[in-house]
Amino acid sequence: MTTMTASPHFVASPGLWTLAWRRMRRDHxxxxxxxxxxxxxxxxxxxxxxxxxxxxxxxxxxxxxxPTFVGADASGQSVIIPxxxxxxxxxxxxxxxxxxxxxxxxxRPKPKGAVAGAGPSExxxxxxxxxxxxxxxxxxxxxxxKEQRAATLPFGADKWGRDVLQKVxxxxxxxxxxxxAAALVATLLGTVFGAFxxxxxxxxxxxxxxxxxxxxxxPYLLLILAIAAVLQQKGLTxxxxxxxxxGWTGIYRLIRAEYLKHKSREYVQAAxxxxxxxxxxxxxxxxxxxxxxxxxxxxxxxxxxxxxxxILSFLGFGVPVDVVSWGSMLNEAQNELILGKWWQLVVAGxxxxxxxxxxSMLTDSLRDALDPKLK
Amino acid sequence: MxxxxxLLAVRDLRVSFRLDRDLAFEAVKGVSFDVPANSxxxxxxESGSGKSVTSLSILGLLPPENSRILPGSKIxxxxxxxxxxxxxxxxxxxxxxxxxxxxxxxSSLNPVLTVGYxxxxxxxxxLNLSPKQARTRAIELLREVGIPEPDRKIDAYPFQMSGGxxxxxxxxxxxxxEPKLLIADEPTTALDVTIQRQILELIGELxxxxxxxxxxxxxxxxxVGEIADRVVVMKxxxxxxxxxxxxxxxxxxxxxxxxxxxxxxxxxxxxxxxxVIDDFMSNGGKAPPALAERTRGLTxxxxxxxxxxxxxxxxxxxxxxFGKRTFHAVKDVSFRLARGKxxxxxxESGSGKxTVGLTLMRLHEASSGEVLFDGKDLLALSxxxxxxxxxxxxxxxxxxxxxxxPRFTVGAVLMEPxxxxxxxxxEEERQKMAMDLLKRVGLPEVSFYxxxxxxxxxxxxxxxxxxxLTMKPDVLICDESVSALDVSVQAQVxxxxxxxxxxxxxxxxxxxxxxxxVxxISDQVxxxxxxVIVEIANSDDIYRAPKHPxxxxxxxxxxxxxxxxx
Numbered sequence: 001m002t003t004m005t006a007s008p009h010f011v012a013s014p015g016l017w018t019l020a021w022r023r024m025r026r027d028h029x030x031x032x033x034x035x036x037x038x039x040x041x042x043x044x045x046x047x048x049x050x051x052x053x054x055x056x057x058x059x060x061x062x063x064x065x066x067p068t069f070v071g072a073d074a075s076g077q078s079v080i081i082p083x084x085x086x087x088x089x090x091x092x093x094x095x096x097x098x099x100x101x102x103x104x105x106x107x108r109p110k111p112k113g114a115v116a117g118a119g120p121s122e123x124x125x126x127x128x129x130x131x132x133x134x135x136x137x138x139x140x141x142x143x144x145x146k147e148q149r150a151a152t153l154p155f156g157a158d159k160w161g162r163d164v165l166q167k168v169x170x171x172x173x174x175x176x177x178x179x180x181a182a183a184l185v186a187t188l189l190g191t192v193f194g195a196f197x198x199x200x201x202x203x204x205x206x207x208x209x210x211x212x213x214x215x216x217x218x219p220y221l222l223l224i225l226a227i228a229a230v231l232q233q234k235g236l237t238x239x240x241x242x243x244x245x246x247g248w249t250g251i252y253r254l255i256r257a258e259y260l261k262h263k264s265r266e267y268v269q270a271a272x273x274x275x276x277x278x279x280x281x282x283x284x285x286x287x288x289x290x291x292x293x294x295x296x297x298x299x300x301x302x303x304x305x306x307x308x309x310x311i312l313s314f315l316g317f318g319v320p321v322d323v324v325s326w327g328s329m330l331n332e333a334q335n336e337l338i339l340g341k342w343w344q345l346v347v348a349g350x351x352x353x354x355x356x357x358x359x360s361m362l363t364d365s366l367r368d369a370l371d372p373k374l375k
Numbered sequence: 376m377x378x379x380x381x382l383l384a385v386r387d388l389r390v391s392f393r394l395d396r397d398l399a400f401e402a403v404k405g406v407s408f409d410v411p412a413n414s415x416x417x418x419x420x421e422s423g424s425g426k427s428v429t430s431l432s433i434l435g436l437l438p439p440e441n442s443r444i445l446p447g448s449k450i451x452x453x454x455x456x457x458x459x460x461x462x463x464x465x466x467x468x469x470x471x472x473x474x475x476x477x478x479x480x481x482s483s484l485n486p487v488l489t490v491g492y493x494x495x496x497x498x499x500x501x502l503n504l505s506p507k508q509a510r511t512r513a514i515e516l517l518r519e520v521g522i523p524e525p526d527r528k529i530d531a532y533p534f535q536m537s538g539g540x541x542x543x544x545x546x547x548x549x550x551x552x553e554p555k556l557l558i559a560d561e562p563t564t565a566l567d568v569t570i571q572r573q574i575l576e577l578i579g580e581l582x583x584x585x586x587x588x589x590x591x592x593x594x595x596x597x598x599v600g601e602i603a604d605r606v607v608v609m610k611x612x613x614x615x616x617x618x619x620x621x622x623x624x625x626x627x628x629x630x631x632x633x634x635x636x637x638x639x640x641x642x643x644x645x646x647x648x649x650x651v652i653d654d655f656m657s658n659g660g661k662a663p664p665a666l667a668e669r670t671r672g673l674t675x676x677x678x679x680x681x682x683x684x685x686x687x688x689x690x691x692x693x694x695x696x697f698g699k700r701t702f703h704a705v706k707d708v709s710f711r712l713a714r715g716k717x718x719x720x721x722x723e724s725g726s727g728k729x730t731v732g733l734t735l736m737r738l739h740e741a742s743s744g745e746v747l748f749d750g751k752d753l754l755a756l757s758x759x760x761x762x763x764x765x766x767x768x769x770x771x772x773x774x775x776x777x778x779x780x781p782r783f784t785v786g787a788v789l790m791e792p793x794x795x796x797x798x799x800x801x802e803e804e805r806q807k808m809a810m811d812l813l814k815r816v817g818l819p820e821v822s823f824y825x826x827x828x829x830x831x832x833x834x835x836x837x838x839x840x841x842x843x844l845t846m847k848p849d850v851l852i853c854d855e856s857v858s859a860l861d862v863s864v865q866a867q868v869x870x871x872x873x874x875x876x877x878x879x880x881x882x883x884x885x886x887x888x889x890x891x892x893v894x895x896i897s898d899q900v901x902x903x904x905x906x907v908i909v910e911i912a913n914s915d916d917i918y919r920a921p922k923h924p925x926x927x928x929x930x931x932x933x934x935x936x937x938x939x940x941x
Contacts, residue, residue, distance in 0.1 A: 274792035288782035
């Protein structure tokens with residue numbers, strides 16, 4: 001090393017994070033991944049604060065409106081369903097193929113005649129709400145028709161004609177938030193348990209190891225279902241707790257190992273020699289030295305938990321029905337796929353795949369940037 | 376020279392390392408030297424001099440992903456230019472014609488295979504011996520390198536052998552195929568002095584018996600003086616001086632060589648200050664005027680600051696299901712430390728010298744005994760009572776790369792003890808004290824804002840010293856504090872420690888395996904072996920007339936350097 005020149009200005013030296021950032025910036029794959037992840041997180045925040053996808057539940061398109069690039073469905077299937085909803089008497093006759101059309105035709109004139117003959121009072125007996133219904137139907141229905149449900153949407157529509165793109169954006173709010181929050185919970189638990197276990201050793205270590213063994217001896221899905229059963233309610237908090245409470249084990253083992261390694265290092269002994277307390281050694285001295293491990297673990301777990309949320313929702317243990325997430329979209333998609341409506345599956349799947357891949361690659365570059373010796 | 380065949384000729388070797396995408400560092404800048412047949416050539420230099428890179432490029436073992444031998448370099452061996460050989464041709468040469476011994480025998484042997492298997496593998500691979508022949512030959516080899524009971528040891532695993540025996544196995548492996556050239560990269564640095572002596576003798580003997588050449592790479596000139604025929608001195612990737620050992624040692628031409636020869640403490644002299652490289656460089660390559668000798672030793676009128684009585688430390692390990700094995704690391708150690716004086720503590724690895732240091736500070740809890748400091752028994756104090764005494768006994772560790780928290784700036788490192796012990800009234804005052812201390816240990820004030828990784832080993836050790844000084848301790852334990860440093864840096868740190876002792880009247884316990892350094896810095900010397908103090912006396916007396924047989928053996932093993940060589 002060359003001798004240092006004493007500069008008149010005391011410029012603070014780059015610390016670990018600055019140096020890591022510099023290395024990171026040279027990693028093109030990492031930077032692209034970072035941009036993608038940042039874009040997703042921005043999207044999540046925008047959606048959460050109502051700038052984006054506020055009207056995701058509005059039925060703006062025809063049912064199962066196909067994506068624009070595919071073009072409007074020529075088979076007419078997507079037209080029929082709005083037609084039956086839009087109004088009653090006018091279209092049905094034209095449907096020649098309907099096997100019960102004749103019976104319907106038989107039935108239909110009756111109430112019509114009754115209404116015409118006996119006046120509104122008799123009709124009210126048949127259906128007391130008919131007027132109101134007619135009113136509502138007249139308003140809502142005609143408006144919907146007037147809004148002109150689009151025959152195609154940029155990325156298609158679901159069963160109710162909701163825009164899949166909007167759903168994906170709204171769904172990202174749930175999925176990414178669940179991933180981040182659950183990873184935070186898991187990392188926090190894993191780090192604190194691991195730190196105490198590794199640093200104090202002896203009975204503390206035995207206790208946490210025992211706890212860990214019990215946790216890992218239960219099959220993962222069973223554990224999730226058990227916790228879901230105990231918490232007894234569907235909701236974001238529940239999923240976050242389920243994933244966080246079951247996901248800390250891997251992080252615990254790693255952090256415990258790191259603490260075991262670091263506690264006998266000379267710099268920790270030196271801290272002991274100058275009189276630093278146990279907690280100070282644990283959290284002021286050692287923690288910054290294992291922080292890169294924690295960060296990498298956390299970002300790995302975000303990926304894992306985003307996928308886990310999808311699996312949970314897919315199995316029906318996920319978010320409640322009025323909330324959309326990528327998992328619930330994929331869950332819906334399994335029925336649609338039978339009808340050949342692939343777009344919801346593809347769009348939700350792609351969004352998740354892009355984020356997860358970008359996050360994984362970001363994790364990889366983070367590890368390289370934080371621990372250059374590994375290269 | 377002319378009457379000898381040249382076995383290996385290195386011509387204008389240049390090696391560059393890629394540090395970054397567009398930043399390269401030339402580690403070896405045009406090095407040329409010869410290794411004649413049947414002789415020992417020593418390549419000497421401090422860390423970063425490029426000596427190891429040179430040896431690795433001869434074998435073609437440089438990491439291909441970030442290093443490059445620049446065009447124009449030639450390594451001529453047996454009519455081939457090794458630089459231009461293909462990978463498979465090089466592999467054929469390695470082991471058969473050229474072989475190598477590394478510094479760490481413990482990490483060079485595979486721990487899950489027996490030494491017989493590992494030796495046999497080399498023989499079967501290069502000499503096409505059958506497994507049975509290979510085993511017979513392996514036993515012969517083990518006998519040749521002086522392993523006791525080779526028939527039995529051949530089935531031992533590396534961990535069942537001592538460090539010296541492991542290094543012998545490595546040597547057996549290296550000479551298995553009767554190579555023409557043996558490259559030994561710091562083969563004795565990780566070993567104790569007594570073992571070092573045996574290994575050096577073994578290498579010398581084998582060189583003569585097999586009429587091979589040895590390229591001996593080391594930082595230790597004293598070792599070189601005993602075995603080398605020719606010496607090549609390197610610094611910063613260039614050769615500063617080369618020639619016959621006699622010439623280099625008796626009439627060194629280069630200022631750097633002169634400095635290297637003189638800045639290492641010698642057994643027969645004790646100048647008040649050790650000369651450092653800069654003294655030579657600034658003095659136009661001439662040795663600085665000899666300084667007055669410093670007298671050492673206790674006169675009997677000293678005041679004692681620390682008294683240790685019957686200190687014991689046991690370690691327990693589990694054995695079997697319920698069994699417990701006790702290892703007595705320190706047995707009944709008693710001594711007194713005089714104020715303002717230095718007590719040297721020497722011994723080989725495993726002698727318990729470091730454990731004594733750590734137990735005194737209660738970094739390890741002692742099993743029994745008393746440590747009296749100001750009349751108080753430190754070992755009996757509660758942790759809160761101990762806090763007041765902690766700042767008065769401090770320790771400097773061996774490895775300056777490990778003893779500073781890499782996430783703290785130097786300022787934070789220095790201010791932490793002040794915060795813990797409430798030294799200094801305000802942040803500004805502490806900062807000023809830290810800056811003053813940095814200046815005192817010879818570092819610029821900007822260091823305050825830097826991180827430890829930006830400093831060299833010697834500079835880091837200065838930071839560690841400054842950290843101890845913040846608490847103005849009465850006793851400073853130096854646990855191998857200069858062992859990991861280069862010779863020239865070692866001299867600077869030793870000088871600094873001496874200056875600080877003169878200024879603050881601190882007492883040192885100086886723990887080291889390096890007998891020359893201990894002799895230089897200590898007033899009293901205490902020799903430990905297997906947890907017991909075998910001898911304690913004034914340093915001049917103990918080196919002149921050692922009484923205990925172990926001390927005698929230890930002192931006889933010190934490499935004597937050129938001056939005493941036959």
